[in-house]
Amino acid sequence: MDLSPGSVVSSRDVLSIVMGGGAGTRLFPLTKDRSKPAVPLAGKYRLVDIPISLCINSGFRRIFLLTQFNSSSLHRHIQQSYRFDDYSGGFVEIMAAQQTPKSNAWYQGTADAVRQNLKHFDSHDHQLILILSGDQLYRMDFRGLVEQHLRSGADVTVATIPVGQADAKGFGIMQIDEAKKITRFVEKPKEQAVLDSLRLDERFSSQLGLPAHEPHYLASMGIYVFNRKVLKAALSGIEPDFGKDIIPTLIETHQVNAYLYQGYWEDIGTIKAFFEANLDICNEMPKFNFYDSIAPIYTHARYLPSSKVSNSQIEKVVIADGSIIMDSKIERAIIGVRCRIHSGSMIKDTILMGQDSYESDAEAQEAEKRGLPRMGIGHNAHIERTIVDKNARIGNDVRISPHGKAANLDGDNYYIRDGIVVIPKGAVIPHGTVI
Numbered sequence: 240m241d242l243s244p245g246s247v248v249s250s251r252d253v254l255s256i257v258m259g260g261g262a263g264t265r266l267f268p269l270t271k272d273r274s275k276p277a278v279p280l281a282g283k284y285r286l287v288d289i290p291i292s293l294c295i296n297s298g299f300r301r302i303f304l305l306t307q308f309n310s311s312s313l314h315r316h317i318q319q320s321y322r323f324d325d326y327s328g329g330f331v332e333i334m335a336a337q338q339t340p341k342s343n344a345w346y347q348g349t350a351d352a353v354r355q356n357l358k359h360f361d362s363h364d365h366q367l368i369l370i371l372s373g374d375q376l377y378r379m380d381f382r383g384l385v386e387q388h389l390r391s392g393a394d395v396t397v398a399t400i401p402v403g404q405a406d407a408k409g410f411g412i413m414q415i416d417e418a419k420k421i422t423r424f425v426e427k428p429k430e431q432a433v434l435d436s437l438r439l440d441e442r443f444s445s446q447l448g449l450p451a452h453e454p455h456y457l458a459s460m461g462i463y464v465f466n467r468k469v470l471k472a473a474l475s476g477i478e479p480d481f482g483k484d485i486i487p488t489l490i491e492t493h494q495v496n497a498y499l500y501q502g503y504w505e506d507i508g509t510i511k512a513f514f515e516a517n518l519d520i521c522n523e524m525p526k527f528n529f530y531d532s533i534a535p536i537y538t539h540a541r542y543l544p545s546s547k548v549s550n551s552q553i554e555k556v557v558i559a560d561g562s563i564i565m566d567s568k569i570e571r572a573i574i575g576v577r578c579r580i581h582s583g584s585m586i587k588d589t590i591l592m593g594q595d596s597y598e599s600d601a602e603a604q605e606a607e608k609r610g611l612p613r614m615g616i617g618h619n620a621h622i623e624r625t626i627v628d629k630n631a632r633i634g635n636d637v638r639i640s641p642h643g644k645a646a647n648l649d650g651d652n653y654y655i656r657d658g659i660v661v662i663p664k665g666a667v668i669p670h671g672t673v674i
Contacts, residue, residue, distance in 0.1 A: 250298040251328070253385060254365040257290045257373045258349055258461075259306035259313060265509045268654050268663040269628060274306065276373035277313035278513070279592045279629065281520050281529060282559030282575045284538045285316050286507060290371040291331060296534040297381035300329030301363060304373070305352045307336040320539040334359060348479025349461075357471060368470055370463040370481065376516050376527055377460075377504040378534070384498050385464055394469040394493040397421065397486060398462035400500050401439060401447060401455045410458035411482045412437045413497060421495045424459075424487045447501060457497060459486070460504060469493060503527055511657035514626060517590050521555040521571050543576060559593060575629070579615030586622050592629045592664075606632070611667055625660040633662070634670035650674065 263275035270278065276287035287304070294302050300323065306313055314333055323329035334356045336346045346352035353370065360368070367388070369381060379398070388396040402410060407428065414423040414437055428434045439455045449455050459482055465473075469489070478484030489495050503526040505516045519525050529536055543561030551567045558564070558574040566582035575593025580586065598606070598614040606613060612634035616622070620633050623640040627633065639653075641660050648655040652666045653674050660674060668674070 250300065252365055253299045253301070253367045253369055254360055254363055255290075255294045255299045255302045255369045255371065255381075256353060256360075257287065257294075257302060257304045257371050258352065259287075259304055259310065260308065260373050262308045263374070266507070266513060267656075268661055269510070269513070269626070270309065272309060272664055273312040274309045274373075275507070276304075277309075277316060278374075278507070279575060280376070281517060282557050282573050282593070283541075284529075284536060285313075286374045286376070287313060287316070288320070288536055288538045289376055290373055291321065292534075292536045293379055293381060294369075294371070295329075295537065299369060299381060300327060301365075302329075302331045303334050303356070303360065304331060305334050305336075305346070305356065307346050307352070310335060316539060320537065348484075349481045350474060350485050351477075351479045353470070354474040357474065366467050368465045368467060370465065372461045372506075374507050375460070375504065376507055377500075378502065378527070378531075379462075379500060380534075384462070387498055388464045388496070391419070391496050392494065393420075393464075393496040394466050395486070395489055395495045396464040396498050397495065398460040398500050399457040399497045400460050400504050401444075401449055402458045404434065404454050404456070407434060407437075407456040407458065410456075411486070412456045412458055415443070415457065415497045417442075419497050419499070421486075421490050421497050424490055426483050426487070443499075447499065457499075460500065461506075464498075509657060510626070510659055510661060514590065514657070514659050517573050518571060518588065520573065521557055541576065546574075561597075562593070579613075581613075581616060581618045581620075581635075583619035584616050584621070586616070586620075588624045589622050590626045591616070592627060594630050610669075612670060617670065624658070625662065627662045628664040628666070630665045631662050632667045634668055634672060636671045637668050637674075638672070639668070639674045 260275035263270035266275055278286050280286050291302060317331055317333055321331040384398060411424060411426045412428055413421045415421050437456055439457055444455055473485050473489055505512060507513050546558045546562040548564045551564050553569050555571045556569050559576045561576050562574050562578040564580045567580050567584040569586040571588050572586050573590045575591050577594040577597055578591050594614055603613045612632040614632050616633045617635040619635055620637045625639050639660055641655050641658050644655055646658045654661045
């Protein structure tokens with residue numbers, strides 16, 4: 240491949256690497272038994288489906304997924320969801336952290352994860368490497384990013400997004416010149432004087448259509464395009480992370496440019512961010528659009544029956560496949576796959592992640608003999624501002640709401656984070672419980 244300015248991108252020249260995420264402690268308890276990219280999204284998807292689908296829709300079908308923490312659920316989802324035919328040349332290959340005779344260390348950071356797998360990437364013909372996060376919600380045609388990278392003659396291109404002053408302290412912030420070359424990078428600036436010095440130039444603010452009276456800053460999205468040789472040389476040291484270590488160092492020695500992205504982008508890092516991003520999908524015009532026939536979001540094909548709703552009042556609700564809802568009132572909610580809601584229930588501002596399998600009548604009766612509620616939502620349950628993880632058993636006459644409670648609290652078989660109740664995976668909430 241010709242990497243001179245103005246070259247035309249070919250899908251065969253690009254390898255995509257999706258970072259499988261760290262421990263995801265801020266998303267606990269959703270990450271108690273799974274990694275962040277494996278967390279269910281919008282009723283039927285997983286977070287990891289977003290970057291993989293964007294790669295496929297951009298024509299980049301050679302994808303590596305680097306995993307480490309709580310990865311079994313993620314591995315199972317990938318194996319069930321992404322299978323390419325022998326003629327496409329595409330694949331989604333899992334590269335799990337492993338100990339070897341030369342090293343017994345797990346991944347120490349994003350850059351170290353890529354460093355430990357360079358030998359596997361080298362077995363594939365490519366000149367560019369696209370590095371992505373596995374836990375962000377956005378839409379981007381990566382061909383535009385790669386084409387700008389080639390036109391500009393950059394060694395590295397960093398995807399950036401304008402953010403306000405309140406958000407800037409949580410990101411890597413950069414300054415650019417007129418050619419979009421990054422001249423300065425500060426990781427999570429805390430001091431106001433430093434933040435003021437990084438303010439986006441008025442010319443770029445005007446170009447991007449941003450309000451002139453508000454300060455804006457260019458934040459790194461954690462999305463990078465590297466020339467192959469530059470990445471290999473940059474990873475010859477011991478630095479663990481791209482954002483904290485590799486990118487700031489390369490700015491001093493190489494041409495590192497910014498790709499200015501404008502659009503919806505959410506870093507799903509907290510329970511609040513996850514909750515709000517999901518419920519926004521219930522709106523008539525959501526910020527993230529799943530209803531796109533040209534660029535669909537792919538996931539595991541379950542071959543479930545259509546959902547069934549009987550004598551219920553439903554408003555602003557997304558209902559996934561295979562659900563059964565009876566005589567209930569539901570307002571602004573995500574109803575996950577195979578979810579069963581019994582009569583008299585009221586669900587509001589809530590995410591129900593559903594079930595991994597149907598519970599037969601015999602299994603339900605056996606559970607009841609052991610004093611357990613049936614799987615799903617029982618009769619006359621009232622649930623508000625809550626996330627109910629998969630395979631939970633919510634009994635009859637249960638009341639769940641965060642109102643009147645501390646914003647963060649660990650309870651008996653439940654948690655409250657950011658003023659949102661979280662019922663963990665497989666939890667049992669007995670009949671008549673009030674949370």
